[in-house]
Amino acid sequence: xxxxxxxxxxxxxxxxxxxxxxxxxxxxxxxxxxxxxxxxxxxxxxxxxxxxxxxxxxxxxxxxxxxxxxxxxxxxxxxxxxxxxxxxxxxxxxxxxxxxxxxxxxxxxxxxxxxxxxxxxxxxxxxxxxxxxxxxxxxxxxxxxxxxxxxxxxxxxxxxxxxxxxxxxxxxxxxxxxxxxxxxxxxxxxxxxxxxxxxxxxxxxxxxxxxxxxxxxxxxxxxxxxxxxxxxxxxxxxxxxxxxxxxxxxxxxxxxxxxxxxxxxxxxxxxxxxxxxxxxxxxxxxxxxxxxxxxxxxxxxxxxxxxxxxxxxxxxxxxxxxxxxxxxxxxxxxxxxxxxxxxxxxxx
Numbered sequence: 001x002x003x004x005x006x007x008x009x010x011x012x013x014x015x016x017x018x019x020x021x022x023x024x025x026x027x028x029x030x031x032x033x034x035x036x037x038x039x040x041x042x043x044x045x046x047x048x049x050x051x052x053x054x055x056x057x058x059x060x061x062x063x064x065x066x067x068x069x070x071x072x073x074x075x076x077x078x079x080x081x082x083x084x085x086x087x088x089x090x091x092x093x094x095x096x097x098x099x100x101x102x103x104x105x106x107x108x109x110x111x112x113x114x115x116x117x118x119x120x121x122x123x124x125x126x127x128x129x130x131x132x133x134x135x136x137x138x139x140x141x142x143x144x145x146x147x148x149x150x151x152x153x154x155x156x157x158x159x160x161x162x163x164x165x166x167x168x169x170x171x172x173x174x175x176x177x178x179x180x181x182x183x184x185x186x187x188x189x190x191x192x193x194x195x196x197x198x199x200x201x202x203x204x205x206x207x208x209x210x211x212x213x214x215x216x217x218x219x220x221x222x223x224x225x226x227x228x229x230x231x232x233x234x235x236x237x238x239x240x241x242x243x244x245x246x247x248x249x250x251x252x253x254x255x256x257x258x259x260x261x262x263x264x265x266x267x268x269x270x271x272x273x274x275x276x277x278x279x280x281x282x283x284x285x286x287x288x289x290x291x292x293x294x295x296x297x298x299x300x301x302x303x304x305x306x307x308x309x310x311x312x313x314x315x316x317x318x319x320x321x322x323x324x325x326x327x328x329x330x331x332x333x334x335x336x337x338x339x340x341x342x343x344x345x346x347x348x
């Protein structure tokens with residue numbers, strides 16, 4: 001009788017494990033991104049996530065949706081993927097505060113939420129994966145400060161500060177990092193702007209007004225990402241400012257890499273989105289298996305994995321971007337940028 005009970009217990013465990021494995025193999029995972037102002041989500045994040053999910057869980061279904069900076073649309077998408085049976089949702093929120101309610105909805109239905117790139121301060125997600133956003137802000141601003149010093153720009157000279165979206169907690173962390181570097185420097189912030197939805201046209205419009213207001217007092221611009229940097233650069237060029245003061249960026253988009261190569265943008269941040277996307281896929285699969293992913297940090301009471309970014313300027317762009325295979329020369333060194341690429345040794 002005891003042998004029979006042991007056999008029955010063993011069979012039950014086997015059935016349970018088999019059911020869990022089958023659930024993991026056939027699971028649905030959602031990848032919800034916030035906007036289309038940056039090309040990174042379609043070009044890098046989603047392809048990186050999908051590729052890693054295909055490798056780790058080939059029978060899993062991956063749903064990708066982009067909210068196009070619409071909070072209500074992202075809520076609809078979130079509810080929709082839960083209705084479609086998603087067991088894990090990777091969420092880059094349009095509005096970090098509004099996302100707290102989404103986390104609560106998911107967790108009440110035993111759906112895991114991985115906050116992605118932008119944290120969710122008001123409600124702890126199950127995990128957070130990102131580059132270290134505060135370090136990004138500090139790095140780009142310190143790089144600009146060091147550059148201005150090296151160029152002999154005198155103490156007390158002014159810079160503009162263009163932050164990201166006021167509804168994005170990651171933008172707040174980037175701003176904090178920028179503030180820490182600028183506050184410790186000998187330069188002053190002439191004016192500061194939070195860019196709604198990270199929209200480049202809004203950054204350009206604001207920068208144009210500041211150029212009219214401050215003129216040649218502007219010795220540099222700390223822009224929180226490549227889109228806002230591009231907007232600022234366009235404003236200077238439209239105003240006939242030549243050369244454009246050094247402008248920072250972040251994301252290493254192809255357009256920004258071209259601006260760095262051409263000398264119009266001073267720096268950007270190389271943070272291959274595929275790295276974070278692959279990490280998110282690994283965490284998602286661990287959740288599907290019922291495992292607890294390891295964390296290297298805790299941010300907003302959320303177990304987190306934060307990656308270290310690299311500052312890219314014309315001086316190191318070949319080593320940091322092209323020699324590492326993050327981008328291919330033929331993707332970037334096109335048209336008017338060919339000759340500048342030759343001068344930097346990116347192509348022959």
